[in-house]
Amino acid sequence: MPSLRSISALAGLLVAVLIVLLPGQFEALTSPWAWWRPPFEPGVALALLVLVPARGRRMLAWGLALLFTLMLVMKLADMAALGAYWRTFDPVSDWRLLGPGWNVLSNTVGVGWARAGLLLLLVLLILVLVVLGRGFEAAARGGAGWPRRALAASLGCSALVLVIGGLGGNGWAATTTASIVAHVRESRSNLEGLAELKARVAQADPDDQPGARLFTGLRGRDVLLLFVESYGRSALDDPRYQARVRGRLEVIEHSLGRVNYEARSGWLESPTVGGQSWLAHSTLLSGLWINSQRRYNWLTGTSRLTLTQLFGRAGWRTVAAMPANTRAWPEADFYGYDMVYDARSLGYEGRPFNWVTMPDQFTLASVYQRELAARDDVPVMLEAALISSHAPWTPIPTLRNWDQLDRGRVFNDEAVAGDPPAVVWQDPERVRAQYLESIDYTLQVIGSFVTAYQQTDPVVIVLGDHQPASIITGDRATRQVPMHILAPRGNALLDEATEWGWTSGMIPAAGQRPVGMDQFRHMLVTGRER
Structure with missing residues (x-):
């Protein structure tokens, strides 16, 4: 019979995999092909947890849990922005839209339903964070005896695939990493565009x-x-x-x-x-x-x-x-x-x-x-x-x-x-x-x-x-x-x-x-x- 630690580790890794595979737009949720991507990021996280010294594993486990939860938040934000504005979420300036967005939502579905939906979302995110944190902790303890050379090789291969998929924009790998890279590039492009706008106004x-x-x-x-x-x-x-x-x-x-x-x-x-x-x-x-x-x-x-x-x-x-x-x-x-x-x-x-x-x-x-x-x-x-x-x-x-x-x-x-x-x-x-x-x-x-x-x-x-x-x-x-x-x-x-x-x-x-x-x-x- 599986131990509680094994169940916790499996649940955490499963949630991490689902977060990575989750498409970034509503239209893709019903397409099975949109969910089919090799989930390399959880493998990298697991290898890191096992390779670091024992005294740092708990902190790393919860840090990774927070990182994966933020990945989920960004994907949900992208879904909302694409559905409403035909673009991805801008983490630098779009937070200012929360107030107007709340006004529209609460007047559309009613304040009570809007509050209930917001509360449900917060509970879901907290639950995801807890499952990930405990799961990564359990996985780190359970994998402490695994061969370190094999883990290092696995980490290197996964990281290489992440770089290729993320920076190269390949559709077959690392969609979450590619999304993060795209956000960084877009933010840099926005800053460059703003600099050009300032130069024009100065004329x-x-x-x-x-x-x-x-x-x-x-x-x-x-x-x-x-x-x-x-x-x-x-x-x-x-x-x-x-x-x-x-x-x-x-x-x-x-x-x-x-x-x-x-x-x-x-x-x-x-x-x-x-x-x-x-x-x-x-x-x-x-x-x-x-x-x-x-x-x-x-x-x-x-x-x-x-x-x-x-x-x-x-x-x-x-x-x-x-x-x-x-x-x-x-x-x-x-x-x-x-x-x-x-x-x-x-x-x-x-x-x-x-x-x-x-x-x-x-x-x-x-x-x-x-x-x-x-x-x-x-x-x-x-x-x-x-x-x-x-x-x-x-x-x-x-x-x-x-x-x-x-x-x-x-x-x-x-x-x-x-x-x-x-x-x-x-x-x-x-x-x-x-x-x-x-x-x-x-x-x-x-x-x-x-x-x-x-x-x-x-x-x-x-x-x-x-x-x-x-x-x-x-x-x-x-x-x-x-x-x-x-x-x-x-x-x-x-x-x-x-x-x-x-x-x-x-x-x-x-x-x-x-x-x-x-x-x-x-x-x-x-x-x-x-």
Whole structure:
């Protein structure tokens, strides 16, 4: 009958092997081939435990247990990052996403379930650590009498395979080691990219022009920059969504014609996907490619001239409407707004739609009454984040009469209608259906807003911030998002967009070349690409 020490050693080694074999993405969990890799790392650990002097084995056993547990944490983090953002986890800067991630999760499944899931994860990690630590201890004691030369040879061979597999990127060996090496390389590449970005910012900014020369074709008009959450190219191209979304865009285009408006549309390349909308906002406003939290943290501490500040220099009052913000937003100082409205100051008194603090219709109505309708003496440049199309995409409000919103209380019944996210998210098809409803709603709101308030002749620039998560798009989608410029017929910006090669109307041509989101500031300032 096996001894308790043998069982403990076997359990520890088995857990170590499973950690090493665990694929780094959810899609691979069901593929048997993704699990078939020679698990060399546990062999190296076992050989080390036996070869070191007896007095150091216990400390080494628990050190290795901690190392393997951290490997598991990194793999789980990679799974989450790949599922949400189409990239691996960045251990240097992604920890800052824990707060926003918790807010989305708790509002999707409920605070109680989110806490239970977090507690279960912590218990699992502690259990893994204990099983590994005791197992490695038992294995070290049990293997103390093994031939040391054979163990040394085994250690050398395993280490050689780890180096070949890890550094060479071979798919047949050492996936965990290769993953660690890839993280190190990516971190180094990110640092090099940040150094290049700093060098570019140190150079003269070609968009830094006197106010009298800026935006002359937009003089006297309100300019609205509307970011639509998770509005990516897949909404227009994916067969599951395109008929509904393109149909809505055609309806908007027809309604624009009735009020003497026209549209131009194109594709932009977003720096992010699945989330981190602030990277898209900062990229467009700064004219720099901000594709990581590390770059964002650095950028917002600089004096880089933003599109907002350029409009302010040219005589516009600059305003931000950020309904997702429920607390102080220190980065607002970097952008240079004259006024910032958030969930606390937009005047919404209705119920939230889970994570979504208020419907997009109320956001636009509120900022219109507070800023656009209230000021005839100075034009307003508004940047607004429209968040009704943010996950969990349930429930979805309906378009109401613009002058009967009753401080948002008219939406109360809809805010608690239908199944909660915890139910909807059990079925991926329902999730996709809800996403489609949310995009259609926000586009409908924008079209209705422009036609309802076109008497002030604003120029409205609508764009997606990023593609949604892969549960919506699949794993082969681009990072492109649509942009639509809506302006009174004959406006100079429409002519410039035509010169850029953009499509007339609300639907960008399929073969139209996308431009980087970091290009748009320069295009708006100079009328041409950089």
